Amino acid sequence: xxxxxxxxxxxxxxxxxxxxxxxxxxxxxxxxxxxxxxxxxxxxxxxxxxxxxxxxxxxxxxxxxxxxxxxxxxxxxxxxxxxxxxxxxxxxxxxxxxxxxxxxxxxxxxxxxxxxxxxxxxxxxxxxxxxxxxxxxxxxxxxxxxxxxxxxxxxxxxxxxxxxxxxxxxxxxxxxxxxxxxxxxxxxxxxxxxxxxxxxxxxxxxxxxxxxxxxxxxxxxxxxxxxxxxxxxxxxxxxxxxxxxxxxxxxxxxxxxxxxxxxxxxxxxxxxxxxxxxxxxxxxxxxxxxxxxxxxxxxxxxxxxxxxxxxxxxxx
Amino acid sequence: xxxxxxxxxxxxxxxxxxxxxxxxxxxxxxxxxxxxxxxxxxxxxxxxxxxxxxxxxxxxxxxxxxxxxxxxxxxxxxxxxxxxxxxxxxxxxxxxxxxxxxxxxxxxxxxxxxxxxxxxxxxxxxxxxxxxxxxxxxxxxxxxxxxxxxxxxxxxxxxxxxxxxxxxxxxxxxxxxxxxxxxxxxxxxxxxxxxxxxxxxxxxxxxxxxxxxxxxxxxxxxxxxxxxxxxxxxxxxxxxxxxxxxxxxxxxxxxxxxxxxxxxxxxxxxxxxxxxxxxxxxxxxxxxxxxxxxxxxxxxxxxxxxxxxxxxxxxxxxxxxxxxxxxxxxxxxxxxxxxxxxxxxxxxxxxxxxxxxxxxxxxxxxxxxxxxxxxxxxxxxxxxxxxxxxxxxxxxxxxxxxxxxxxxxxxxxxxxxxxxxxxxxxxxxxxxxxxxxxxxxxxxxxxxxxxxxxxxxxxxxxxxxxxxxxxxxxxxxxxxxxxxxxxxxxxxxxxxxxxxxxxxxxxxxxxxxxxxxxxxxxxxxxxxx
Numbered sequence: 001x002x003x004x005x006x007x008x009x010x011x012x013x014x015x016x017x018x019x020x021x022x023x024x025x026x027x028x029x030x031x032x033x034x035x036x037x038x039x040x041x042x043x044x045x046x047x048x049x050x051x052x053x054x055x056x057x058x059x060x061x062x063x064x065x066x067x068x069x070x071x072x073x074x075x076x077x078x079x080x081x082x083x084x085x086x087x088x089x090x091x092x093x094x095x096x097x098x099x100x101x102x103x104x105x106x107x108x109x110x111x112x113x114x115x116x117x118x119x120x121x122x123x124x125x126x127x128x129x130x131x132x133x134x135x136x137x138x139x140x141x142x143x144x145x146x147x148x149x150x151x152x153x154x155x156x157x158x159x160x161x162x163x164x165x166x167x168x169x170x171x172x173x174x175x176x177x178x179x180x181x182x183x184x185x186x187x188x189x190x191x192x193x194x195x196x197x198x199x200x201x202x203x204x205x206x207x208x209x210x211x212x213x214x215x216x217x218x219x220x221x222x223x224x225x226x227x228x229x230x231x232x233x234x235x236x237x238x239x240x241x242x243x244x245x246x247x248x249x250x251x252x253x254x255x256x257x258x259x260x261x262x263x264x265x266x267x268x269x270x271x272x273x274x275x276x277x278x279x280x281x282x283x284x285x286x287x288x289x290x291x292x293x294x295x296x297x298x299x300x301x302x303x304x305x306x307x308x309x310x311x312x313x314x315x316x
Numbered sequence: 317x318x319x320x321x322x323x324x325x326x327x328x329x330x331x332x333x334x335x336x337x338x339x340x341x342x343x344x345x346x347x348x349x350x351x352x353x354x355x356x357x358x359x360x361x362x363x364x365x366x367x368x369x370x371x372x373x374x375x376x377x378x379x380x381x382x383x384x385x386x387x388x389x390x391x392x393x394x395x396x397x398x399x400x401x402x403x404x405x406x407x408x409x410x411x412x413x414x415x416x417x418x419x420x421x422x423x424x425x426x427x428x429x430x431x432x433x434x435x436x437x438x439x440x441x442x443x444x445x446x447x448x449x450x451x452x453x454x455x456x457x458x459x460x461x462x463x464x465x466x467x468x469x470x471x472x473x474x475x476x477x478x479x480x481x482x483x484x485x486x487x488x489x490x491x492x493x494x495x496x497x498x499x500x501x502x503x504x505x506x507x508x509x510x511x512x513x514x515x516x517x518x519x520x521x522x523x524x525x526x527x528x529x530x531x532x533x534x535x536x537x538x539x540x541x542x543x544x545x546x547x548x549x550x551x552x553x554x555x556x557x558x559x560x561x562x563x564x565x566x567x568x569x570x571x572x573x574x575x576x577x578x579x580x581x582x583x584x585x586x587x588x589x590x591x592x593x594x595x596x597x598x599x600x601x602x603x604x605x606x607x608x609x610x611x612x613x614x615x616x617x618x619x620x621x622x623x624x625x626x627x628x629x630x631x632x633x634x635x636x637x638x639x640x641x642x643x644x645x646x647x648x649x650x651x652x653x654x655x656x657x658x659x660x661x662x663x664x665x666x667x668x669x670x671x672x673x674x675x676x677x678x679x680x681x682x683x684x685x686x687x688x689x690x691x692x693x694x695x696x697x698x699x700x701x702x703x704x705x706x707x708x709x710x711x712x713x714x715x716x717x718x719x720x721x722x723x724x725x726x727x728x729x730x731x732x733x734x735x736x737x738x739x740x741x742x743x744x745x746x747x748x749x750x751x752x753x754x755x756x757x758x759x760x761x762x763x764x765x766x767x768x769x770x771x772x773x774x775x776x777x778x779x780x781x782x783x784x785x786x787x788x789x790x791x792x793x794x795x796x797x798x799x800x801x802x803x804x805x806x807x808x809x810x811x812x813x814x815x816x817x818x819x820x821x822x823x824x825x826x827x828x829x830x831x832x833x834x835x836x837x838x839x840x841x842x843x844x845x
Contacts, residue, residue: 035719043722044446045740049750049757054444054453089446091370100524156555164562171559172551174526261551263525274685276719 105264111184124199143193172261202234243299247292374511378829382513392648421496429466436464442505542836568816606765684721
């Protein structure tokens with residue numbers, strides 16, 4: 001128990017420098033990138049060309065006339081106290097907007113994860129048990145197709161079939177379960193197929209281990225061997241993949257959010273990047289970075305719980 | 317897995333699929349709805365048309381929730397709205413506005429000179445307020461405003477430090493939006509509650525970047541809106557808007573670029589939909605870097621103007637929805653004249669050959685992401701690339717994001733680019749000055765390097781020429797000078813497309829948006845007629 005607490009605390013402390021590091025990195029990238037947020041705000045309508053006086057006044061109002069380290073230090077101080085500042089473009093508080101959009105993206109990620117768990121893992125196990133048979137070959141081709149097809153293309157095809165032709169699913173929006181079916185499937189498709197293939201490989205490998213043979217020799221039923229012995233030993237790499245997937249959805253769902261009109265984090269940060277809206281970019285980095293590392297932290301903890309060799313290593 | 321287990325596995329899968337389909341079909345939102353006269357009309361827009369509290373207007377003018385003192389009519393001219401008439405002293409420093417009587421804001425507050433003065437207080441305190449529609453700065457619309465006062469209950473007086481002969485044209489549209497004084501903080505300029513104007517619709521509900529619900533304002537002083545309720549859904553992707561139209565989720569598109577011409581053409585192949593178009597204030601043009609060779613030579617700029625076939629661009633890439641033009645000033649402006657384009661490839665080749673002296677020249681065509689995502693700029697740039705080859709110009713197309721594009725243009729590290737221009741009001745002075753005066757902001761920031769003494773003289777005269785016909789002559793001189801000595805290459809004037817479900821009536825494109833207040837579900841008897 002003591003080693004478990006020590007393990008979790010050690011992993012937790014490692015997260016803090018990592019989070020500060022990524023905010024510094026994103027701040028530097030913002031500085032290096034061409035473009036001035038003050039000009040962006042003053043020329044938002046595409047017809048206004050600001051005078052030097054207007055530009056100076058706007059830069060002062062935004063605090064962009066201060067040295068870089070002051071700008072970053074002030075932001076960090078405020079961030080620690082829970083204030084991520086206001087968007088340069090909309091003037092609205094960043095934290096409020098992130099918190100409004102976070103559940104949207106999170107629910108999209110959870111639904112996508114649902115597809116992966118419900119179809120990826122069981123079909124992977126089934127494939128391992130039915131390798132080289134007809135239905136498995138069909139499933140293999142289908143999974144390859146899902147991995148290869150770009151998400152936006154699949155989204156358009158699904159919309160064509162389920163929205164335009166069959167009129168079964170709505171094309172866009174957020175708020176009801178039915179609106180999440182298509183976007184979450186598109187988001188999950190690649191990972192679902194990857195998980196299927198990975199699960200199949202790891203199950204196949206595990207089934208060749210001596211303890212499976214021993215179980216069979218002892219006359220244990222195949223299902224018992226599968227669920228009690230093979231599955232726990234084969235699922236670790238899959239959990240790692242899913243942990244990374246969940247984190248990556250936070251920033252990687254931009255196209256899906258845009259296509260399906262989902263007001264999530266991805267679309268928010270994309271427009272912030274176009275308009276050099278530093279407070280939004282920084283806020284997004286800290287929030288998504290935190291979630292990402294927390295998920296990886298949970299994956300590490302699940303390793304500790306599920307994998308005896310990790311426990312042994314920690315105790316020694 | 318034995319045969320029995322396999323069978324049960326597949327049966328389970330089939331059952332799962334069947335039940336999932338059954339659930340989906342039974343869910344609300346998937347069923348076709350019968351349409352009653354008062355049913356909500358759902359329209360789609362590519363962006364949030366009511367950005368809210370920090371925006372100078374809260375929502376776009378096309379939603380008809382607010383009205384200005386002076387409006388732009390459906391055909392692009394001045395239209396008295398909340399101000400019925402006006403007059404000024406001879407030096408154009410004092411203006412009197414006679415306001416419409418019997419008007420109330422949507423929150424019940426009466427509209428009068430006192431309310432207008434409060435709005436002017438807001439204008440003067442909010443400084444420059446950016447907006448994705450048109451940014452607002454009091455100095456740009458009301459330069460040198462000293463005082464806004466209520467002379468009596470329905471007469472407003474504006475006093476200026478210096479003459480403002482084009483005031484009415486500047487105020488038209490976005491420049492004189494009126495809101496109930498109860499819904500904003502005059503000291504900060506921010507709205508403190510949902511904006512309440514005097515328009516035929518009021519905002520009943522909204523969610524940032526998701527939707528806006530408009531309801532008919534029953535106490536509207538004029539002809540009431542025909543629809544009881546309109547929902548504007550934000551659907552950023554044009555392909556998704558197309559799918560939403562096809563599936564019947566939305567009944568029309570609104571706002572510029574609602575559907576690309578190609579998608580609109582596809583959609584109207586389905587007999588359930590119709591489309592109409594009106595001229596918009598948006599023009600497309602090529603920017604040329606006049607600070608470096610080859611476009612520093614005027615002959616090369618003329619050659620480009622003669623070589624590019626604008627008719628083909630409109631026909632092929634805008635599906636005919638556009639007007640080819642050689643004039644920089646959009647034809648919706650009351651001070652412009654239409655100059656139809658013509659091509660003369662032989663003359664263009666001769667001019668280019670004189671400049672290049674038989675050599676070939678590489679030119680960098682800067683393409684910015686914003687334009688590419690909204691207009692068919694990529695394919696147009698490739699078309700222009702092919703068109704310019706016979707002139708001895710080898711065009712290299714470089715795609716960059718907006719900010720990088722801006723910086724590159726400012727540094728003059730490009731040769732040509734493509735852009736759009738809109739008109740926030742009807743006064744062309746500021747726009748022409750920005751582009752073609754030696755001191756113009758756009759002239760400098762986009763490296764036009766343009767100087768034309770005749771045009772400079774016109775700008776000088778505009779400073780003290782007050783009668784509108786005389787000013788119109790000066791604007792025309794500037795436009796004609798630009799045809800003879802071009803700085804940029806005007807390509808076409810865009811159109812505003814209204815694509816809609818045929819069950820809707822009164823759906824017509826106008827210069828800004830659609831005739832939203834006239835849109836309604838067609839009754840059975842009306843359909844019969």
